[in-house]
Structure formats: structure tokens, C-alpha cells
Amino acid sequence: MRELKLRLFVTATAVLTQSLFSNVALAQDSAATQSEEEQATTGIEDIVVTATRREARLQQVPVAVTALGGDALQSADVSTVRTLTQLVPGFVGSRNMGVFQPVVRGVGSTGISIGDEPNIATYIDGVYQPESAANWIDLVEVERVEVLRGPQGTTFGRNATGGLINVITPDPSFDFRGKASLRVGRMRREAGDYDARLYVTGPISEKAAIDLSGLFRKNDGYIDDLVRGGTLGDQRVIDLRSKVLFKPADNFKVVLTGEFFDQQSTTNSPQPVDGNTAGRRFSGVILPTGPWQASLTEVPLLNLRRWTFALHTKLELGAVNLETTSGFLNLRWTQNTDSDASNLRLGNFLAIFNAESGSQEIKLSSSNPGPFQWLVGGYFYQFGGSSFLQPWTAANPTLPLAGPTLEPHLGGRSFAGFADATYEATPGLFVNLGGRYTTEKREFSQTVNGTLVVNDVDKTFNKFNYKVGLRYEISNTTNVYASWSTAFKSGVYNMASTRNVPVEPEEIKAAEFGIKSDPLNWLRVNLATYYYDYKNLQLQSKDSLGAGYILQNAANAEIYGGELELTVAPTRDLKLRGALAYTHARYKDFTAAQGFLPQADGGNTVVTLDASGNVMTRAPKWSGNVGFDWGHDLGGGRLSINGNLSFSSRLYYDFANNFSQGAYTLSNMSIGWTPESEKWKVSLWATNLTNEKVFQTMRPGALSTDGFYEQPRKIGATVEVRF
Template identity: 40%
Template structure:
């Protein structure tokens, strides 16, 4: 689908949804007011001077979005990709390419306001979600933990004082199945509980050229439980515990364009030349277990509210990679990771009715990430195991004030100070970890906003903000200077936005933005062992524009469309590392008919002016949900269309993810309009069977890539009670 066709489709669907002469019933339809916590308070989406999108869990489910990396298909400016076992969200071209132990994402992910530090734990199923909020742009004050690019906040329901629940069953092709149950209810007056459990599995969607049959199976198991204690109107406390297990072989890869060093070996095995094929001796794996325990409290005083949040998170993961994507063991690696982090935050929020409101707070974060160990294999020979560890201790204080000048003008100023200490230890020939290097850094970040409301329905805002991501050590290195600490990366943003509800059934939000991004933390590959090298790139300039339109022209029909233009380029990047394909020569022949034989060892390259990684110049999406009640029950149809222009996976812009259009849909029937009615559905994802890479990695051994899911379809059954 071309860009022009998709934009036309979005525009005409919005116009067509507006009735020329609405009936009395149709005139009652209105866009639902959405409450978000983007400024640490519950506020209307339209009053918050931030580029934020919020989508309910039901809407995501009907749009075919069932796990975090599928958020790409439903949110403006989001690209949720991965690097082996690490999941890497990008917003407006800003994200973390590294998959290092102890490193954290430049796009912060929160669950119920609790920070999720490990990138290996970000690829989870969206189980029984209330809504997902995506804040675009640096969050340097209220959500300041490394949120250079923005943040994703996944919000789950709290326990209810009356008993209720929901059960869901789904089945589809490739052996896919999922079963989930959610229960909530009271224990005694003022004390309620809930539990949520889901299990998912499939047989894989890859054709296995070595063993036959299908490969790439994925299995997950998720448990979440909460206790809500609310004895009165002034105090509440929520204790939450969760466990998430995943075992995923869907990243089993193949050479991109046939480029692998295995082509120099005769005879040549079959590697896979068509999408969704793999020919590996050992299937790749990304398995992880994440456990979390948190406590959140809120106490309301007469003029302020005191809020606290504390969490303990532990995780372990195991991954297998194959840098040449062949059935021969040429350059492989295996990692075992462990991490443990604690965080504590306290916030004091004013509640007076005066023109001035404020938030003051403090944040503490500490923990460690470890390779236990990392093992490389070269031509089948096991290398020396590497053990490394990165410890972090961080303290921050922040505050933000809002002053209202009459009914039209609102001014906001916020500041945050962060002090962080890191220590890096390693061993390979010794039996104990040896401290190798320490580093400290501090930073002041801020936000200034001016907002003007023309009336109750339309306002404009201008903001200037700064975010930063702390420097980290290279967790793959055991000696200096390779293990040196990177400099913090800093992003300054200017944004102009408008939020408008011009008609009860129409909402239009838009923004334009400019980024100045310096000391960008990047990763590359060691040409010998293909392990990660960590460094700071120079700087980039980014500009773009976004628009998001929501309509509900009549009862039963809602339409949401969005589009993003992004011009994200490296302004100065003279020392970029690239790998370029080797062609057959007399001295180094390849199999007949093969164009490439792996890559040359890395070379320095001036990437100034090149597109930033994973930054499509244009994306657009449209979703709709229509239901109609009849004597036979309620029939509904929902769909989601997402278009992305091509984007790149390397600094040279040689390896591209081609432009693609993703279409998901669902048709359903319910016994009645009662929310507790039995509901049956037929669903489909990627109806056009588009080929989309979930990752492309390049090294001296070649270019290798893995794929997102092909066309999938199935049935679902759900019941509330």
C-alpha cells in the first residue's frame, strides 16, 4: 500500500464517518474522555501538554496487539525491535541498540508506574491490560530514569470490592493457543484481591530445513496478583507480585541476501533463502524468567498527597546466538544473565485549589547485572567463559510546578538532579570477580512548558525539555580500555503541539518537534569474536511532525488514525563502524552462484548525513471498531492497518527493513450487549503476509536476520462473570 493511498484512506474514513444529517441517537455519540498519568496525576489526556497516546487493553486486543513488541502497529512513532534476547523500543528514532548486561533502554518501560530496568524483560505478553500510555519525547523530570526517548507505561487493573472475573481461550494456526483467567473480589471490608494467569504456546512459524517440520516455538507463562488495602478515603496501599516466563526460538535466523562466511566452506549446507526459513545446526533461544514484588501507597492530607512506590525485581535469562546463520558452528555464542534491582520513590503532590500546584519527589535505584557466564564458540571450539558484573547506585531529586494565569494560560517548570555511581567487575581466568573500573556522573535535566487554552475544547503548548541516559560500561569486555565507561547521552527537545476536540465526536491532536541529540551511545561488533563494542557516537539532528485523529461519529463506531513524519539523521558521525560484504575472489572462492562470502573486517566510516537506526521517515495507522446490536446478539468488526516506510539497521544504511503494511482484524459475536455475555471471535494478524524483520545483525561472519510472524488466524472465546 503506498503512502498516498494510506493517507487518503485515513482521511476519507474520518470524513465518511461524519454523518451529513445525524439522527438524535447518533448525535449522542462522543469521543470517550481518557484519563492518563503522564504527569504523575490522573488528568484528562487533552489537558496534558505532552505528546501522549493512550489505548485501552480491549482496543489493543481487538487490533491484534497481544505483546509489547506489537505496539509498533498501534502507536505513533514507535518501533519495538529486538537484538537476540533483548527487546528495544524506539520512539522518534531514539532507542538503545546495545544488549549489554547492566545497560538500560533509552525508552523507559513501566508497569503500573514501576520501572522495568532489564531489556531482557521487556518482551512480555499484554495480559488483562487496562490501558497503555506512550509518552513521546524526553521525560527528564517526573519520569527521569534514562527516558531520553520517552516511555511506555502499561497499566493493569486494581482489585475490585465485588467479585468478578474474565476467562479467555484462543487457538490458531501454527499450533497457537492461549488461555487466561482473571479473578478479583473482597476479603474483608477495605481489603480486596485479584489474580491473573495466562499461558501461551505455539509450534513455531519457521520452516526447519535441517530437521524438517516447523521451528521457532514460543511458550510463555504469566502470573500477576495484587492486594488492595483501602480502609478509608485517605489511605490506600497496593501490593503486587508477578512472575513471567518465556522460552522463544522464533529469532532463529537466516543470512540476509545469502551473505554468510559459511559460503567459503564446501560443500555448502542449505541456509534458507525464502522468508520464514532457517537452517541452523542448533536453533536459537531466548529464555527468561522475571520476578517482581512491589508496594505502592497513597495518603491524602488536607493540602497534599503523599505517594510512595518500592519494588524488587529479579531476573535470569539464557540465550543462544549464531552470527553466521548456517548449519555449521562457525561463530556462535551463549549467554547466561542474572540481574537484581531495587527502586524506591516518594512523591508529595499538592491538592489545593489555588492557581499554583506542585510535585516534589526523590528516587533511589540500585542493583546489578551479570554475565554468568558468556561463552563464544569459534569453529566449534569453546572459548574461555567470561564473567562480568555491573553495579549501579543512583539517587535523584525532582520537582515540578504549574502556575495558572486566569482561565487560559498555564506555565510549567520542572527540574531533576541525578547522581549515579557504577562499578564494573570481570573475570575469565580467575575464580573471583575483580573490580576493573568505577565511574560517577551527575546531571541536571529540566522541562519548561507554556500552554494556552482558547476554550474548553482546544489548547496549544510549547515545551523545551532535556533528558539524559547515564553512561554504562561495556559488559562484554574484560580488560581496559575496552571496558571503559561511555559518556551519558543527552537530548534537548523543542516541541509545539495542539490538542483539540472541535466536535463532540472528533478529536485532533498534533505536534511538531526538533531534537538535538549528543553523545549517542551506540554498539558495534568485535570483528574477531563478534562480541559487542560500546562507544559514543557524535551527534544528530531530528525533526518531525505527528497527528492523531479519533472519531466516534455514531454509537457503536470508533475510528482512530495517526501519521508521523520523521527526519532523523546523524549530523556528525565520522567514526562509525561498518561491515561490507566480501565478494568471491580467486584467493578466497565461494560456492558457485554465491554473491557474498561474509563481510570484511570492520572499517571506520563517516555516517554523517545517514539516517539513524530504526527511524522510518513515514508511518501511519488506522484502527476501527464497529458493533451493532440485533435480535440475534451483538455483531462487531474491528481492524487495524499500519504502514511503515523502510528503515535501516546499520550505520551505512545498507541493510534495510523494506516498507510494509500490516493488517490485523477481528469479527465477533456476543449474546447481548451485557458486558458479561459470552463472546466468540474470529481473528487474523498480518493478513497480507508481509515480510517484516524482527532483527538484523551484522558482523564479520555475515548479515543475519529473523522475521516477525507471517499470516496468522484463529478463533477466540471469552466470558466475563
């Protein structure tokens, strides 16, 4: 069966290739007849990316990657990594307990434990961000964001099983400049939304420059508090980042980065899906009757603070470049969750996390143009952390909450060596080989109610991952590529368990075929198809009591699909974009899945069931987006109108496919005006324009199936000043 599907995959991609090539040839003949004057008024920007750990044109990179510049992100109102789902095909920006949990092509983690890193890796300026709670990233003054789809197990390595998010911020400038913006909006219940940003950069000497970016964001509560009155869902965020650039010579630079992030909120305010809570069994329960309502025992606080530091050096030695990247993270995170999502005391989960990690990478790469390009490197990573967990439950609200107090300690270290080489075997035909060997040690101890029950167990995991690829440059405007690659995520201990054995590593083998073409200077067409053989998936779900969590392996899964991205810029004034993703993601062998069957009087019966053949969680069959950017010179300035609509088919949130969010669309729009001087800009905007009621996640458990809605419609204005 697997061989049949692989043959179908190859046949389908071959047919698509033949069809596209014929169309490309015709289009290129047509493009050759365009006048220089016509070409000067149109065109699509040529983005340089680092998706292969070296700078290259987006259209020449043999990887499925969506690259978005700062202006494109701002136009689409993408202000955090979670909202990248509005522009990136095959990407789902899910969250759980205030933690960002991305999904790419059906691959994504729901773990929140220290050391249970996401299998969609996140990098900021080349530094790996290990913890789930550290990946809620505000896009404050970014140069671009690259979302790589598919395993990146060789050059990037750590936990890039399904892909990665690469955030690149600008280095400080030796020219003084800056900008400031103020954004004010309103939601339901007259909830205010305030966002103030500042960026300043300039020289501090002939050899050094500095910058400072800052964000202060505050939104009032928009979720009705049915117990205490007033509202929940308020949030306050402070994000400060500074970079210092030291360039003592033309061939050597040092960049030091420091960032502070602090969030305090009550956004962790779930409500039962369709009234599914065990609280319905008892008198006095208060149930929400509509979206954006919560009936919780306590105010659900969510506080997160992190410090990050990075040091990057680059030395150009003629034929080679030597780069080093060091990173450090300190994270503190506290959250309190109502496990039954009702005003009755049936379940509560208090979690306090403390984690630190450090990493060091050294990389040597070729720099001269030529048929042979290579890089080699080494990587070291170490982490440690502790937690305080209280998963408490009660059989009925007249009894006191009771349960264990868990104090796990987790740690580990990882060493890796990697190499990648590309050779132009014949004119236009490039052969790529890459490999990475990783050895990773995990450590765990567990204390329950003050008694040590798991005493310093550890396990080491070793793995070699590789990639083989081909790229053929049909013309200056069209490339095709194919690859076979592997990736893995090491075994993990469950911090909410007394089990002294980790779950097994998850592994993925992936075939991919793609076409990247600019058949006309105003048209870009990119197509990627893929097939995954995915084994030992690490999956988390609530336990049989409803307040804690279990972590288990699914034997294997099968995923295949494709993405199509189009960009059309027929005139200087208009750019159209669209993307469509098809994802077939099924568990192939998952005979001991944790299942939740709804009870008539609320809550769920916890069972072990066979989920083989079921759709994987958070993997919609169809998803995509369409958008436009229009501008016109008017009244001594430029008028701009931007719109974006993202859509998704049904998403399932449990292994048994009982709980799901139906198909939906979300839309944003803005209109702005900038004077000829470009010194300032004013705009009006709206997000979730049609006020869709969409669950961004659901959490089935014994005591309830609860979830969190996307924010309601928000309307506001922004003023930006440049200097």
C-alpha cells in the same frame, strides 16, 4: 545551520497553528448547532492519564501521548508492548536476541548488557523496569497503556531520553467479577497458537480485596529447521500476577503486587539476509531459500524467568497527597545464538544473565483544585548483576570454536530529587517548570578465562535536567502547548569488553509544539512537532570477530518531525482512527562508526567509516496506522468488525545504511458477536492478513547479516466468558 532549522521548525509550527485555529473556530461554531440528540449518539471517550505523574484529561496534558484502553488494545489484537507499533505513531517495536528494543521518534537502544538500560523507559504501575530482557511485557488485563513521546527527564527521570511506555493495571475490586478467554490459531506448517487467560477479583474482607491474572501461551514452531527437520520458533509463556488492595480508611490505601513470568522458546532463530553468511565460503553449507527458514548449528534456546514485586501506598492529607512506590526485580536469562546463521560451526554466542534491582520513590503533590499545582519527590535505585559470556568463533568449520570466556559483574546506584509546578498565570494560560537532579554511580569488574582483568572500577555521573513549558486553553475543546526539555542516560560499561572506561552519557535537548483539539464531539485532532539536539548517542554493534559486541558513542545527531493523530466517531456504531508520523533522523557527527561491507562470498568486512549524514537506525521517515471499529445490534446481541493496518517506509539497521527493510504494511482483522447480556463473546480473527514477509530486525556482523521475520499469517478464533 542548527539555528536555521530551529527557525524553520518554529515557522512551520506557527503556520500549522494559524491554519488549525481557523478551522477549529469554524468547527466549534458548527458543533454548537448540533442537537443534544445527535451528540448522545456519537462522541469520543475522555481518557484520564497519568502522563505528568498526576491524573489529568488526555486532551489537557501538554505531552505527546497515545493512551489506549484495554478494549482498544484487544480490538486491535495488541497483546504485547512490542505490537504497540500497530497503534502508536513514531513507535518501532524492534527486538534483538529475544529482547524488546523500542524506538520512539528515532531514539532507541540496541544494548543488552546488564545496566545498559533502554533509553525508552518502561513502567508498570509506577515501577521502573530496568533491564531490556524484563521489558518483553504481555498485556494481560491492563487498564490502559500510555506511550509518551519525547524526553521525560524530570518527573519520570531514569533513561526516558526518547520517551516511555507506562502500563497501568487495574486495582482489585470489592465487587466479585472475572473473565476467562481461550484463543486458538493456526500459522504456516499447521503450527498451532494457543492463548488462555484468566482474571478474577473480589473482596477478602471489608477493608481488603485481591485479584489474580494468569496467561498461558504456547505456539508451535513455524520456522523450517533445514538441518534437523521439523520446525523452530516455538514458544511457551506463563505469566501470573496478583494484587492485594488494603484500604483501612477512605483516605489511605496500600497495593501489593507480585508477578512471575517464565518463557521458554526457540524464537531466537535467525536466517541470513539475502544469503549473507560466511558459511557460503565452504562446502556443505545449507542456505535458506525463503522466509521462515533457518539453518543453524544448534537449536537456539532462549529461556527467561523473572520475579517482580511492588508496594504502592497513597495517603490523602486534604490539600496534599503522599505516595510511595517500592519495586524489586529478579531476572534470569539464558540464550544461545548462532553468530553466522548457518549450519557450519563458524560462530556462536552463549550468554547467561543474572540481575537484581530495587527502587524506592516518595512523592508529595498538591490535591486541591486551584491555579497552582505542584509535586516534589525523591528516588533511589540500585542494581547488581553478573553474566557468563562465550563469544566463540572459528576460521573454518574444520577447526574447533575458540574464544574467551567472560564473566563480568556490574552494579550501580542512583539518587534523584525532582520537582514540578504548574501555575495558571492568566485564565487559560498555564506555565510549567520542572527539574530533576540525578547522581548515578556505575561499577564494573571483568574476568577473562578465569583471570581478573578489570578490578572493581567505578565512575559517578551527575546531571541536572529541566523542563519549561506553556499551555494555552483556547477553549474547552482546544489546547496548544510548547516546551523545552532535557534528559540524559548515564554512562555505561560494556559487559563484553575488557575496557575499564564507560561510554559517555547521552544527552538530549528537545523543543516541542503541539495542538490537542476536539472541534466536534465526534472528532479529535492531535498534532505534535519537535526538534531534538541529541549528543553522545550510546550505540551497540557486533565486533570485528562477529560473535561479540562493542559499545560506542556517536558524537551527535539531529532529529525533527511530527505526528498527526485523528479519531472520528460519527455514529455510535462506527469509529475511525488514523495516525501519521514523519521522522527526519540523521547522525551529524559520527566519524568512527563500526561499518559492515558485504563480501561477495558471504559475511562482511568490518571497517571504521564516517556515518555522518546517514539515516539513524530503525528510524523510518514515514510511518503510521489506520483502523476502524464497527458495531451493529443484531439478533439479540451486537456484531462487531475491527480492522487495523500499520505501515512504515524503509528502516535501516546499520550505521552505513547498507542493510534495510523496505517499506511494508501489516494488517489485522476480527469479527465478533456478543449477546445482550454481555456474558460471553466469540470472535474470528486474522493477523498479518496478507502474509507479508517483513524483517522485524536485522543484525549485521563479520560473519553474517541475519534477521528475524515477523510471524506469518495467523488465523483463529477466541471465546471469552465474563462472570
